[in-house]
């Protein structure tokens with residue numbers, strides 16, 4: 001690794017090798033580089049961006065020992081493997097760096113993605129300053145704290161929310177235990193409730209997580225997660241290491257998560273830097289693993305303002321053939337223009353769009369544009385885009401909020417359900433789509449967002465959020481100030 005000459009403090013960034021984690025880490029690197037720091041990226045061999053696209057950064061490969069089988073494991077099991085496999089190679093690389101004559105005068109500061117917690121462990125062991133970058137929302141982290149308790153009390157793994165109408169927002173978890181005991185003694189009334197048709201979707205408000213209004217048990221990242229044991233293991237590892245970092249950087253926006261930030265801060269007496277949205281501080285940087293198809297921008301240029309629905313499920317979510325079919329006809333019948341990202345391999349059983357229903361492409365050729373991967377930040381900032389059908393990954397969520405685009409929230413897994421619930425019920429910037437995809441409902445939901453008065457109001461509110469975001473990143477704004485404080489703080493860390 002070449003040392004970047006004549007720059008400030010050396011920062012070694014350790015991104016988690018998935019697009020939704022690589023992006024915020026590279027954005028942070030770009031921002032800190034502009035503040036005069038020298039940036040090196042310690043990356044796994046699995047999934048890393050092309051170093052030649054980032055001439056300002058140095059790159060340090062870490063042997064990840066990931067086998068072919070492990071690379072197809074579920075996300076969380078894969079994270080566990082990475083943390084086991086990378087620890088020793090990372091430690092050896094760091095020791096090599098420290099022994100290097102050039103670096104004797106200054107040890108690096110490690111900034112690692114919270115999912116790459118092996119890096120924090122190694123840094124702690126070698127007595128190096130280290131900072132966590134949290135690429136998810138704060139509320140998720142606050143929620144993680146309640147899992148061990150829920151597990152101890154026998155509520156996890158939660159497999160079926162139909163048991164949960166017993167809960168009530170006002171009921172403490174102790175009371176819930178009593179209620180569940182009561183349920184076992186006399187299950188007639190709750191059973192009747194379960195079997196009775198519900199008056200409206202909102203009447204399912206009884207399954208709220210105590211103390212976390214308006215989250216329901218089904219919104220918890222752990223709900224129905226196929227490998228909840230692995231998830232609990234990652235959380236336990238992660239939470240046990242949280243005492244190590246010198247500080248935490250959040251890719252969130254103060255006004256969005258004020259109360260969660262306060263709760264978290266009360267528990268962890270270390271400096272916090274709230275820098276979100278990182279994408280607005282580093283608008284030009286791209287760390288896409290897939291090639292962005294920029295032809296969709298000239299297609300957008302031909303569309304009317306606010307008329308296009310942008311559809312994208314991020315880098316991990318996938319669909320089956322039936323869902324693809326329902327989505328396709330729902331979009332076609334909505335009569336709205338759409339820009340649809342279908343990642344290669346994201347439809348099970350096909351390479352790309354071979355499974356789109358016969359006749360679909362011809363029907364919508366005027367009104368639709370399908371790409372393998374879009375320059376999402378540019379798309380969301382485009383005047384023609386008036387709505388975003390999203391899986392609600394945290395990056396997509398903050399990118400959409402920072403461009404004033406309201407959403408249709410169709411979460412896929414883990415933290416995305418929390419974001420979807422906040423978007424639809426707290427910030428009121430999105431419509432929750434909670435049922436199986438069905439073309440009639442897809443069409444109605446798209447029209448609700450794109451052409452109804454309700455959608456118009458949401459778009460108006462989204463624009464107000466965008467303005468607030470802009471204030472945060474301007475001189476004097478909270479994210480702007482936090483960034484300057486972070487730069488000062490890093491410079492004062494032990495050298």
Ligand code: UDX
Pocket residue numbers: 018019020021023135136288312313314315316317341372373374375376377392393394395396397399414415416
């Ligand atoms: C994952 C998790 O799913 C998410 O919940 C977690 O918070 C972060 O890691 P992912 O599913 O890929 O991320 O979603 P998201 O967080 O939205 O990140 C996707 C990134 O890819 C965004 O920065 C988005 O701008 C970018 N993208 C997506 C593109 O550049 N082009 C596309 O066509 C689609």
